[in-house]
Amino acid sequence: MFVDKAKINVKGGAGGDGIVSFRREKYVEQGGPAGGDGGRGGSVIFRVDEGLRTLVDFKYQKHFKADRGERGGTKTMHGANAENMIVRIPPGTVIINDDTQEIIADLTRHGQEVVVARGGRGGRGNTRFASPSTPAPYIAEKGEEGDERWIVLELKVMADVGLVGFPSVGKSTLLSVVSGARPKIGAYHFTTITPNLGVVDVGNGKSFVMADLPGLIEGAHEGVGLGHEFLRHVERTRVILHVIDMAATDGRDPYEDYVQINEELRLYNAKLSDRPQIVAANKMDMPESAEHLIAFKEKMQEAGHGDVEIFEMSTVTKQGVQEALYRLAELLDTIAEAPVVEEVSAVEERKIYKMEPKGAINEFTIRRENEMYVVESSSLENFINRYNLNQEDVLQRFATIMRRMGVENELRSRGAVDGTIVRIGSYEFEFVEYD
Template sequence: MFVDKVKIFVKGGDGGNGMVAFRREKYVAEGGPWGGDGGRGGNVIFEVEEGLRTLVDFRFKKQFKADRGEHGRKKNQHGAGADDLIVRVPPGTTVRDAETGELVADLTHHQQTAVIAKGGRGGRGNVRFATSVNPAPQIAENGEPGSERWVVLELKLLADVGLVGYPSVGKSTLLSIVSAAKPKIGAYHFTTIVPNLGVVRVDDGRSFVMADLPGLIEGAHQGVGLGHQFLRHVERTKVIVHVIDMAGSEGRDPYADYLQINEEIRLYKQNLENRPQIIVANKMDLPDAKEHLELFQEQVGEDIPVYPISAVSKEGIKNLLFAVADVLDRVEAEEEQKVEEVQEEPVVYKSEAEEPAFTIRKENEIYVVEGFRIEKLIKMTNFRFQDSLMRFANTIKQMGVEDALRKRGAQEGDTVRIGEMEFELSDGLDTDY
């Protein structure tokens, strides 16, 4: 089963909790803090596996969660970090954030990796908080939560050449005779509903990968028919081979089909219209094909070469393959030249306008404080210890939360919610949860 688009959930492992502990040894009076840090949570890492050709495995498993780090221990022993979770994907996989559509990773070559969800750092033990003012702190952090997100995986085939055209113009037949690929072939539209790949070898020793892609119809750029499933794969190809039924089967107009397919490609992504394209006039063994070819050549212009072939009788195939290989050589040479001409320039990072540290809204009678930093602080504070509670209250005050609440009209005794916890507003945000 060929699957080229899936949506999955990934979560990095939470960090291990830090520990509150004190030395309790014979002959050591009033031993100091001795609680270790928690270990780092595991990352979720995608790695390209060359042997994979589809995303079908993700249809049956849609959640990937890395392990959390170990908790800190006594005697200032730190918890072990968790192993990263490695998820194998086929070459040509793009990863996008499901909510924002942002491109997270574009994975194209074997063993290429990308961190998709980061694990949280381990919480600090009370050894980290010892000061001259408070040499025996009862403070330890909980581990930082690992990042989590829904992502959309799309597979775009990595082929040198892509066969495009209306359904039933002979793309699958052409691939079957120029390579060892065995695509399904039938006398009805959309016989090909999944892409097929084949390695084509030219008589002079050159070779390239050719993809037979599902047929296009009008409106494909909007997803009509197999539109988006097909067009996504065209993006990766270096050369487009546009196959046209020159016999005009089913009463079709070859030139109108040619214009429509190119329009669908342009509307899907404008830069695709500049992709090198070879026009193939197929079914030249059928009646009226020669007359149609003469008219077609006049319509497209004499300066645009058209390669007449018959995929059934194999007429004209050798000339076509040499032409494809020549164009591909030229494209690859131009790409190499562009790489050589690119000079490394210093990257300037511009600071974007920072998002507010927190926002406040009122939900019925409750003041809700929201913000990434403050919500993470809540999750990493161990409220079982008074020192941790006081540290949290001081941090909140320094961030300006208390002043902002009062400006919004909050009074003594009003309920404030941060994350999943609720507090009663007073000097220092007394807790009542």
């Protein structure tokens, strides 16, 4: 089954919790803190595997979550980091953030990797919080949550030669003749509804990958018919082999077919107009084809397309097929490996795609809900999520942070008094005035 688009959820593993612990060795009085840090959670990493050609695996598995880091141990022992989750994807996969529609990465090379969901940091044990003023702190952090997001995967077939043309012009038959591929062939429109790939052996040790792509119709650049489902695959091909029904079987004009297909390519992506293209004048075994070919060449000359190479062929008798293959192989030797048509920055190996910034660390807002004051602050909410507020040392630290940020003064200026309920995230407490 060929699947070229999928939407999935990825989540990095949470970090392990730090712990509160103290040394208990015999003859060691007031041994001090000994709580270890938690381990880092695993990240979700996408890695290109050239052996894959479809996104079918993502049709049945939609959620990918890495493991959590281990909890810290006593005697300042660090919890083990979790293993990263490696997800294999085929070359030519574009990874898109579903919320922002931003392209995260465009992966084309075997072994290329990108981190799509970073694992959370491990929480610090109480050893980390010891100071001259607090030699035995009862403070430990919880592990940080890993990144989570929905992403869309789009596969753009990686092929050297892409067959384009209207439906039923003979593209699938050509692919079956020149390679071991067995695409579905029928005498009706849109027999091919998904790309088919085949390896073409030209001889003399030369070969290339050819893709039979679904037929185009007018308006494809706007998504009409198979539209974008077809056109995005053309972007990856290094050479375009434009197959034209020179017998005009359905009453179409071969030259108008040539013009219309190229217009659809140009409207979808202007850079496709510069892609090397060869015309395969197919069905030359039909009686009327020779006359149509003469008219076709005349119109091409008049329109300034006289330099376009045209190969007469018949996929039924195999006339002219080998000559076209030799020319394609020669042309591919002069062209760069991977055409780039999008303005996407190169992806470094093991690149980390970070979550969007959540605002300045000391930034906060206060609003009133009936008799309650609601404080919104990413840094304070993060503190609440990562610490146990039932511990006295933690509460004192939390109060100090609020005071330094100016939250306490702002609440007071807005009318908060002793006993006023304040909510930050999921945590509610009473405002207290100290003498």
